[in-house]
Amino acid sequence: MSSTSPSPSCCHATKGPAELADGMERELARERTLLRRKIRVAALLTALVMLSSLPHMLGGGHPSFLPPWFTSPWTQLLLTTPVLFWCGRDFFTGAISAFRQHSADMNTLVAAGTGIAWLTSLFTTLFPQVLIAEGLPADVYYETAAVILTLVLLGRLLEARARGQTSEAIRRLLQLQPPTARVVREGQAVEVPVSLVVVGDLVQVRPGEKVPTDGVVIEGSSWVEESMLTGEPTPIAKASGDTVIGASMNRSGSFTFRVSRIGADTVLAQITDLVRQAQSSRTQVQRLADQVVGWFVPVVIALAIAAFVVWFLISGNAVLAMLFLVSVLVIACPCALGLATPTSIMVASGKGAENGLIFRSAEALETAGKLRTVVLDKTGTLTRGQPEVTDFERLPDGVLPAGTLLALTAALESRSEHPLAEAIVTYARSRLKEGELPSVKGFEAVAGRGLQGSIGGQQVQVGTPRWFEELGIDTAALQPLVERLEVAARSVAVVVVDGRMEACFGVADPLKSTSAGAVAALRRLGLQVVMLSGDARRTADVVAAQVGIKRVIAEVRPADKASVIKRLQEQGEGPVAMVGDGINDAPALAQADVGIAMGSGTDVAIAASDITLISGNLGGVPAAIELSRAAMANIRQNLFFAFAYNVAGIPLAAGLLFPLTGWLLSPMIAGAAMAFSSVSVVSNALRLRRFQPLPLAEASN
Amino acid sequence: MSNLFAADLINAEPLWRTIEQPMALKALVATIGVALIILELWWFLRRHGGGVAARESEAGLQEITITVDGGYVPSRIQVKAGRPLRLSFHRMNPSGCLAQVIFPDFHKTLDLPLNATTGLELPATKAGVYPFHCGMNMVRGVLEVVD
Numbered sequence: 022m023s024s025t026s027p028s029p030s031c032c033h034a035t036k037g038p039a040e041l042a043d044g045m046e047r048e049l050a051r052e053r054t055l056l057r058r059k060i061r062v063a064a065l066l067t068a069l070v071m072l073s074s075l076p077h078m079l080g081g082g083h084p085s086f087l088p089p090w091f092t093s094p095w096t097q098l099l100l101t102t103p104v105l106f107w108c109g110r111d112f113f114t115g116a117i118s119a120f121r122q123h124s125a126d127m128n129t130l131v132a133a134g135t136g137i138a139w140l141t142s143l144f145t146t147l148f149p150q151v152l153i154a155e156g157l158p159a160d161v162y163y164e165t166a167a168v169i170l171t172l173v174l175l176g177r178l179l180e181a182r183a184r185g186q187t188s189e190a191i192r193r194l195l196q197l198q199p200p201t202a203r204v205v206r207e208g209q210a211v212e213v214p215v216s217l218v219v220v221g222d223l224v225q226v227r228p229g230e231k232v233p234t235d236g237v238v239i240e241g242s243s244w245v246e247e248s249m250l251t252g253e254p255t256p257i258a259k260a261s262g263d264t265v266i267g268a269s270m271n272r273s274g275s276f277t278f279r280v281s282r283i284g285a286d287t288v289l290a291q292i293t294d295l296v297r298q299a300q301s302s303r304t305q306v307q308r309l310a311d312q313v314v315g316w317f318v319p320v321v322i323a324l325a326i327a328a329f330v331v332w333f334l335i336s337g338n339a340v341l342a343m344l345f346l347v348s349v350l351v352i353a354c355p356c357a358l359g360l361a362t363p364t365s366i367m368v369a370s371g372k373g374a375e376n377g378l379i380f381r382s383a384e385a386l387e388t389a390g391k392l393r394t395v396v397l398d399k400t401g402t403l404t405r406g407q408p409e410v411t412d413f414e415r416l417p418d419g420v421l422p423a424g425t426l427l428a429l430t431a432a433l434e435s436r437s438e439h440p441l442a443e444a445i446v447t448y449a450r451s452r453l454k455e456g457e458l459p460s461v462k463g464f465e466a467v468a469g470r471g472l473q474g475s476i477g478g479q480q481v482q483v484g485t486p487r488w489f490e491e492l493g494i495d496t497a498a499l500q501p502l503v504e505r506l507e508v509a510a511r512s513v514a515v516v517v518v519d520g521r522m523e524a525c526f527g528v529a530d531p532l533k534s535t536s537a538g539a540v541a542a543l544r545r546l547g548l549q550v551v552m553l554s555g556d557a558r559r560t561a562d563v564v565a566a567q568v569g570i571k572r573v574i575a576e577v578r579p580a581d582k583a584s585v586i587k588r589l590q591e592q593g594e595g596p597v598a599m600v601g602d603g604i605n606d607a608p609a610l611a612q613a614d615v616g617i618a619m620g621s622g623t624d625v626a627i628a629a630s631d632i633t634l635i636s637g638n639l640g641g642v643p644a645a646i647e648l649s650r651a652a653m654a655n656i657r658q659n660l661f662f663a664f665a666y667n668v669a670g671i672p673l674a675a676g677l678l679f680p681l682t683g684w685l686l687s688p689m690i691a692g693a694a695m696a697f698s699s700v701s702v703v704s705n706a707l708r709l710r711r712f713q714p715l716p717l718a719e720a721s722n
Numbered sequence: 723m724s725n726l727f728a729a730d731l732i733n734a735e736p737l738w739r740t741i742e743q744p745m746a747l748k749a750l751v752a753t754i755g756v757a758l759i760i761l762e763l764w765w766f767l768r769r770h771g772g773g774v775a776a777r778e779s780e781a782g783l784q785e786i787t788i789t790v791d792g793g794y795v796p797s798r799i800q801v802k803a804g805r806p807l808r809l810s811f812h813r814m815n816p817s818g819c820l821a822q823v824i825f826p827d828f829h830k831t832l833d834l835p836l837n838a839t840t841g842l843e844l845p846a847t848k849a850g851v852y853p854f855h856c857g858m859n860m861v862r863g864v865l866e867v868v869d
Binding site: 048049052111114115116117118119120121122123124125126127128155156157181297298299300301302303311314315316318319320322323326327329330333334335336337338355356359360363382383 | 739740741742743748751752755756758759762763765766767770791792793794795797815816817818821824825826827828829830831835836853855858859860861862
């Protein structure tokens with residue numbers, strides 16, 4: 022393939038999410054520019070209208086510096102009309118098309134409020150004698166309409182700006198990917214745009230550069246920092262055979278890697294996709310807010326009409342009643358209600374992604390904060406999941422030579438993918454001279470028990486001591502040994518040939534350095550921590566004690582993990598979270614109220630979980646719970662504010678307190694309050710950007 | 723700017739005054755007001771007509787085009803359960819709120835460029851009511867999946 026002509030598959034290279042987002046970004050920017058221009062015009066005209074209405078505001082006294090033509094209602098009409106129908110055009114067109122659809126929204130309220138103020142003023146301008154005959158001053162309220170509209174436009178701009186910041190985290194993620202890659206083509210390194218890189222290409226990375234896409238190192242070695250994707254702070258050593266993730270930062274060395282994934286398949290693209298999905302879902306609380314929003318505007322319109330009628334009946338003063346009507350219309354803010362939860366969810370899920378915590382839905386974010394019990398799988402979650410054989414002990418009944426025994430065991434175990442089996446095979450191979458293993462007939466894996474098969478006429482079984490007890494083999498001779506190994510937190514695998522106990526292995530799986538700190542953090546958050554393990558009780562107890570877990574459910578077969586979770590839920594210990602490495606834990610992860618999968622950092626395809634920790638760091642579990650609690654507190658504040666604002670504001674605007682206190686809200690103040698209530702909601706959500714998970718206490722080991 | 727603030731408004735004497743109105747006028751205003759309230763609530767809250775059914779192609783794919791202009795036209799869409807669905811949104815309104823349409827039950831957000839048609843494929847679903855809304859949750863529509 023030449024470096025100039027892209028291969029056909031390039032053309033299919035999915036349009037990066039970055040490019041799509043770019044288009045929207047440009048449109049939003051254009052819209053904001055137009056909005057700003059409208060606000061400038063509106064502000065200027067509104068200032069003039071206010072100056073022009075100064076005599077009316079001052080209650081009759083006519084300042085000598087203003088010529089009479091300037092303070093005339095006709096001048097005010099001329100100045101206000103463009104504010105309403107050019108600057109505020111969208112409110113009116115929006116309201117009309119919504120009206121045709123039998124729906125009413127923000128636009129309806131603003132358009133109705135300002136429109137009514139403008140229309141009554143127009144009436145007064147045309148027929149002042151009607152009011153004078155009633156004994157009322159022929160005042161106009163153009164400035165009210167202009168001020169409300171300008172403030173609402175300003176609020177809209179501030180809100181748009183703040184809302185832009187809520188998706189900042191995603192934008193930052195998308196910007197992580199470098200624009201070009203140095204691809205080796207015909208023996209030469211050429212700089213090509215990342216979109217033209219294809220799977221199988223060789224890409225060179227120099228110190229201080231970003232890795233352009235996902236792949237496997239084939240030459241060279243380096244330290245690579247993946248913190249921006251996994252939240253894992255320390256750089257990771259990469260050498261031949263290791264996987265690298267696109268957008269991670271190469272620190273010290275140079276290396277060449279073979280591209281394994283591009284475009285939408287990369288880890289980065291999958292992460293941004295998962296976060297976007299979560300941001301598109303909704304929480305239970307939001308369902309409630311949604312229902313209220315659906316009813317809100319029509320009810321407010323009804324209340325506004327009612328306020329007009331009541332005030333007219335009380336005072337007989339149509340102008341006063343009109344002012345109350347306008348106040349009620351413009352003070353109500355359904356936007357604050359609608360925005361309360363989604364903005365917090367946006368910010369929180371973006372913040373999670375920054376810390377390597379991927380929430381798959383808003384509901385996961387919601388439930389994680391309410392958890393009472395966290396179940397941790399032992400292998401791969403608390404421990405590294407890479408067990409090593411530490412002991413190989415012959416038993417008194419054994420007759421076979423060690424070499425033969427190891428070959429038989431390795432032959433059987435090499436057929437299994439269990440981590441313990443891998444450890445035994447690695448150990449046996451290191452002790453055996455010839456590489457050929459004898460062939461196995463009638464291989465069978467007994468889940469949670471062990472493996473069996475026939476090798477050269479001999480029946481070979483490798484499994485847990487408990488299995489052989491069940492099979493009726495006398496394991497008395499084994500007991501002291503098993504006890505010693507289990508107390509040292511080793512798992513025990515016994516080798517039985519033709520019913521004779523030949524030997525046993527002690528296998529240890531070292532703890533992750535962060536496990537103890539994470540367990541302590543979970544307990545500090547008030548959660549009950551349970552360890553789930555397929556190991557013998559003694560082994561499990563020892564591991565649990567090392568990380569500070571008091572409650573252990575041991576000797577659980579993989580298939581029973583889900584039912585253990587179910588039992589905990591039925592016992593009322595829920596909501597229950599299950600933390601596992603996502604491979605054999607899938608049913609348990611799905612059963613749990615919140616399934617948390619430990620991603621390996623390169624494999625994000627974790628379908629059964631609600632939360633994925635991109636790094637294998639258990640510290641992500643308390644961090645996710647803290648983030649969830651912070652987000653839910655934020656949502657509650659927002660909803661409370663939005664409800665309280667409307668519940669308090671509307672009666673005030675309707676003049677309910679007037680007979681008692683003489684308080685009367687000017688429609689202009691009502692407009693200002695409305696414009697800034699939704700800004701406050703978004704600003705409060707943005708406070709979540711400052712969220713930092715508490716640092717884990719230093720791990721005990 | 724005396725009438726900007728609450729209590730001062732009372733001092734702006736001519737405005738805050740009680741005027742005796744004839745009983746008939748009061749009754750008329752009250753009646754019109756109540757009628758307006760009823761009419762308005764009926765217009766906005768009562769469901770008007772059933773949903774618009776999606777067309778079905780020979781391949782079994784259901785298709786419908788929705789115009790986005792201050793609202794979703796149609797806003798109530800009826801589709802059959804168990805068949806894939808393709809929704810095309812044609813956005814004509816520049817309001818930024820309408821630039822996104824969100825299907826929370828499907829975890830999908832679709833960006834809608836102005837004056838263009840954007841397609842969204844949804845998998846076959848069970849019967850039920852699946853709401854969708856704009857980016858700011860103000861403009862809404864409903865997908866009615868029936869057996």
